[in-house]
Amino acid sequence: MITPDHPVEDTAMEFETIFDAHYVRVARVIGRIVHDPARAEELAVDVFWKLWRSSTGSGENVGAWLSRAAVRAGLDELRKQARRAKYERFVGWLLEPRTPEALHIATEEQLRVRSILALLTSRDAEMLVLRSDGLTYQELAQALGLNPASIGTLLSRAQDSFRKEYTKRYGI
Amino acid sequence: MESKPQLNEWTDAKLATLTPEWEPNTVRARARLNSRSPMAMRPRRLRFAAALAAALVLVAMLPATRAVGQRIWDRLFLTGVTVVRVDPDALPWSLNIHIGQKSPVRAETARAAAQAAGFTPMFPQEFGQSPQLAVLGPITASVNLNARQLQEALDKAGASNVRARQEWDGVKLGIEVRPIVIAEYPGSTLMQMQPLTLDAPAGFAMSEFVEVAFRILGLGAGEASQMARQFAEHPTWFLGVPQEDAVQMREVRLDSGPAMLLEDFKEDGGKERTTLIWSIKDRTLILSGDMTPDRAVAIANSVR
Numbered sequence: 001m002i003t004p005d006h007p008v009e010d011t012a013m014e015f016e017t018i019f020d021a022h023y024v025r026v027a028r029v030i031g032r033i034v035h036d037p038a039r040a041e042e043l044a045v046d047v048f049w050k051l052w053r054s055s056t057g058s059g060e061n062v063g064a065w066l067s068r069a070a071v072r073a074g075l076d077e078l079r080k081q082a083r084r085a086k087y088e089r090f091v092g093w094l095l096e097p098r099t100p101e102a103l104h105i106a107t108e109e110q111l112r113v114r115s116i117l118a119l120l121t122s123r124d125a126e127m128l129v130l131r132s133d134g135l136t137y138q139e140l141a142q143a144l145g146l147n148p149a150s151i152g153t154l155l156s157r158a159q160d161s162f163r164k165e166y167t168k169r170y171g172i
Numbered sequence: 173m174e175s176k177p178q179l180n181e182w183t184d185a186k187l188a189t190l191t192p193e194w195e196p197n198t199v200r201a202r203a204r205l206n207s208r209s210p211m212a213m214r215p216r217r218l219r220f221a222a223a224l225a226a227a228l229v230l231v232a233m234l235p236a237t238r239a240v241g242q243r244i245w246d247r248l249f250l251t252g253v254t255v256v257r258v259d260p261d262a263l264p265w266s267l268n269i270h271i272g273q274k275s276p277v278r279a280e281t282a283r284a285a286a287q288a289a290g291f292t293p294m295f296p297q298e299f300g301q302s303p304q305l306a307v308l309g310p311i312t313a314s315v316n317l318n319a320r321q322l323q324e325a326l327d328k329a330g331a332s333n334v335r336a337r338q339e340w341d342g343v344k345l346g347i348e349v350r351p352i353v354i355a356e357y358p359g360s361t362l363m364q365m366q367p368l369t370l371d372a373p374a375g376f377a378m379s380e381f382v383e384v385a386f387r388i389l390g391l392g393a394g395e396a397s398q399m400a401r402q403f404a405e406h407p408t409w410f411l412g413v414p415q416e417d418a419v420q421m422r423e424v425r426l427d428s429g430p431a432m433l434l435e436d437f438k439e440d441g442g443k444e445r446t447t448l449i450w451s452i453k454d455r456t457l458i459l460s461g462d463m464t465p466d467r468a469v470a471i472a473n474s475v476r
Contacts, residue, residue, distance in 0.1 A: 032190040040196075041201055045201050080276075110189050114190070129187070132187035132191075163179060
């Protein structure tokens with residue numbers, strides 16, 4: 001964000017403004033995917049840290065960039081967790097400590113939905129999560145770099161894939 | 173066939189279950205950002221390392237006579253795995269662990285995995301397809317013994333006629349796990365690692381300590397002594413499986429030698445997972461997944 005014609009002080013203030021405007025939303029997008037609130041907040045901070053260090057510009061694009069970065073951070077974490085679960089018995093002691101917030105058990109339905117998200121293609125999972133967070137078709141297109149005219153079709157396909165995988169694994 | 177509105181409604185309802193019920197803490201997040209320390213770099217208190225702790229028990233199984241010459245430390249290479257039905261969480265110590273990276277790092281090719289791990293991985297020919305590869309570690313850890321806690325644990329285990337030596341107080345034991353190569357196939361995972369190394373101070377009364385540790389884990393005097401002798405002859409990595417875990421264990425024969433087969437069961441009695449653990453001269457391999465025991469053996473025999 002810091003550029004020769006963009007003084008550091010201005011950049012810092014601008015970053016503060018962006019943080020105030022978007023942090024809660026970013027953390028909640030990640031919190032949809034990652035069960036542990038403390039971990040979701042850590043990842044949200046990482047997203048803003050990346051923004052600070054990146055050359056991403058300000059303005060309308062920042063919201064889209066943050067949406068994309070948030071959903072990807074959450075899905076990456078979800079897939080890591082899925083991989084780790086496979087060999088937990090043997091290297092389970094490497095897993096992160098469970099925070100008090102994480103100790104309450106996720107509902108079975110949440111576990112199922114997250115397990116299916118981990119299986120879908122990145123684009124399908126990103127679309128479903130961001131759509132469920134309330135993004136419009138236009139915002140989805142901006143966040144994921146897609147043609148707005150194709151969002152309806154792509155979203156239907158993502159929903160269809162989600163439904164098929166869910167039904168295959170868990171029935172109706 | 174389902175209509176689009178129905179599909180919409182159904183997926184919306186499923187995904188709505190993920191709506192967070194907590195409010196992000198902006199003040200805490202801002203403090204984290206201001207400290208310019210990404211949380212990935214924050215020191216973490218790691219969970220008690222059951223398998224590792226158990227391995228550290230075995231460092232003490234080295235005969236004291238190995239502590240010779242001018243060496244300050246003894247280093248032991250564990251070239252296999254012994255599975256025992258005990259709960260390592262009963263051991264009265266916690267570990268200081270340092271991990272190269274906290275999650276497995278993807279490797280695009282077998283060569284990349286070999287470079288990252290420091291050895292050439294082997295793969296089952298049975299699958300006929302390339303796996304997704306990742307490398308985990310290296311990991312180093314240490315534990316500081318506390319004589320008072322050891323004695324308390326002995327008393328708690330009902331072995332009050334056994335004494336923990338006072339000179340063990342403050343003794344540091346260490347372990348190094350070199351990088352682990354993880355190969356993921358549909359429905360199963362193969363892990364392989366080189367021998368673990370265990371370090372202990374020269375002159376440490378290891379055999380005696382080992383018996384103490386196994387008494388704490390609930391073994392009788394005879395069994396603890398036998399485990400110590402077995403380890404002295406053939407040092408291995410120890411994997412503890414608590415008695416209450418629904419796991420059936422048995423030894424099977426592979427073309428390369430003996431292997432330990434573990435079958436995990438769900439609460440409803442259904443099969444959850446099959447795991448096969450075996451060692452060859454330079455590495456230990458662990459195959460785990462949803463497969464029959466015969467299939468696991470066939471896959472293991474095809475590893476080249």
